[in-house]
Amino acid sequence: MPPAKKEVRPSGRGGGRRTPAFLKNYRGVRNWKEASQWLEWRSIEDIECITPDQAGVARGKMMPSTKFTSNTSLALPSAPFMMTISGDYPEDGNGFEYPEDDGDLKLVPDLSTLSLVPWETDPTAQVICDLVHQDGRLVEFTPRNVLRRVLGEYTRMGLKPVVAPEIEFYLVRKNPDPDYPLTPPVGRSGRPIAGGSGYSIAGVNEFDELIDDIYHFSASQGLEIDTLIHEEGAGQLEINLRHGDPIELADQVFMFKRTIREAALKHDMYATFMAKPIQGQPGSAMHIHQSIVDKKTGKNVFTAEDGSETEAFGHFIGGMQKHVPAALVMFAPYVNSYRRLTQAASAPVNTKWGYDNRTTAFRVPRSDPAARRVENRIPSSDANPYVALAASLACGLIGIQQKIRPDAPVGTTANEDEIDLPRGLLEAVELFENDEQLRAMLGDVFVSTYAAIKKAEFETFMEVISPWEREYLLLNV
Structure with a gap:
């Protein structure tokens, strides 16, 4: 754990003695x-x-x-x-x-x-x-313990993963009646926020006071924001966290979600981490950057002494290519999650990889050799951070253990090709239950519990009659 952040001592305490x-x-x-x-x-x-x-x-x-x-x-x-x-x-x-x-x-x-x-x-x-x-x-089936179980497998191999999540979310007007669609909030300009504001500083400034509260609340908890940007969606923001230990970073995402929701409520709006909250707007992702260091040397095992890629780097990608489709339900846990995963959109529906290629599922960002890493772009922001990190790291480690070779990298647009991932929740659950190597890594009790919950959630969803059905079926069939 990195050194804890310091704060100013409350007034009136400690007298003249030195404070520990x-x-x-x-x-x-x-x-x-x-x-x-x-x-x-x-x-x-x-x-x-x-x-x-x-x-x-x-x-x-x-x-x-x-x-x-x-x-x-x-x-x-x-x-x-x-x-x-x-x-x-x-x-x-x-x-x-x-x-x-x-x-x-x-x-x-x-x-x-x-x-x-x-x-x-x-x-x-x-x-x-x-x-x-x-x-x-x-307890085998609780999320923090499942992530700890996966990290234990790394430890047994003398390895330590390093991760850095990026979390997208929407600010929306308060919506007490779920029958009505969500709408973008009104910013300080007095106008509803529009889309197409990717990386706009003016877009961020629309929410100055709210963002100040997010920073203040985060600093008061010792949470470190690396950067904050306005994404493409109307009222969509992204927070990037500094890289570190997976348990600590999952804890931070867990706490950040609470923090951002509370800050938004203070300003009379909602913050939502739904994968696809507004029709016609981009979905929200939780991209996960991953590297692995040797516990003895502290060096990145994805990089050789001469700066070139190692076999472990390729095997990690190979493991993700093979097993991420079976782990998709841990990255896309709800029916709504699959509305984000569509062809020709910014969210990947493939299992390809490439160098600085954002249309692939697994992107290798430009970096110095010592910082070589793999970004998993599939998870949505509605995913439990402990579960998503456990799944992503488990798939990569299986690749290293089994020496799974990756496909060739892709340098062209990859998200308009065939879909390599399950198209819906039940299909994803079935793949999840039947992947024996993933089951062994995560544990039988967790897999059976998590799958049962997801099946029950799907049945609950099927009880709801949607506006689409009323619009197109009510008078036409």
Whole structure:
């Protein structure tokens, strides 16, 4: 974990004595003693103990900070981690069984994630927790633990992945009635935001005050934004995060989503990470840049001593080409996700790769040899960051283990050719369940649980009659 960010000491505390350095950290402490002092120094009243569910939604408990530091045992039932996005539960079958007792799972706080909740009016802190069974074993089907399982496979090979996510999202007007389409917000100019503003500074400036709050909320939590841009869509922004450890970066995306939503609400609008929220506008992606370093030497294993590409680099791409179609449901988890994945659009529907070619699924950006990396452009921004990172890194590692050779790189437009990916959610789930190498990497319990949830979500979607059906079928069939 990189050094934690510092903050200015609250006034009136510490007197003339020297303040311990860890108290000034925006994010993270080393042990419970430091946690108690950190909370007391900030006069924290409440603490949110949170963990991501399968959709990346924060689940957990809130409690007084004094209770949090008094060896209180924290527990949650397993039910929230087997729940669909609509709050339903899947049927048993195909390896999935809902636990009859629905017994408690333990919440174990990761104190390196302790930070403020800057949008709360009362002094409040938050901490991300892991879930373990009563005997201490990691709960196999929870997202943070699935990513940790994949990273364990890298560790056994003496490797460490480095990732950098890029997250796109839309700002939209408040929409309390879901029967009405989403519309772009009004910026400081007083006019609704229009599309076609890619990389426009004026487009970013339309939301100056909101973006200031995003920066302020992020800094208060020790979250690092690398860059922020206006994307092509109307009111569509993108935040790029600095590269680092996959667990830490997944935590940051998890926290950024909460942060951006809260900042938007403060300014009377919604922030949405739906893959395709507005008809006729571009979809929102979560591109993932990936490289791998040797744990002993710290050098990028994609680059040889002379600066050339290594076999591991090609094998990583080969693994992604072969297994990403089966992992697509982890990158595109909802029916709406597949509205983004269409031919001749900016989102790739192929499994090709190329040098600085944004029409391919796997792009190798221009860089110095030491920074050689592979960008996975398939994931949408609605994906759970822990699940998406686990899937992407698992596919690449299978390629390295199996020495899978990639196809030749593509230097032309690739997104107008045949579609190499599943076209819908059920097709994606079927491929996911049947990829034995991916199943072995991710674990049977996770695969069966995640697949059951996605099937149940599809059935819930099929209960809804869409405007398209009313428009074209009502009086014509």
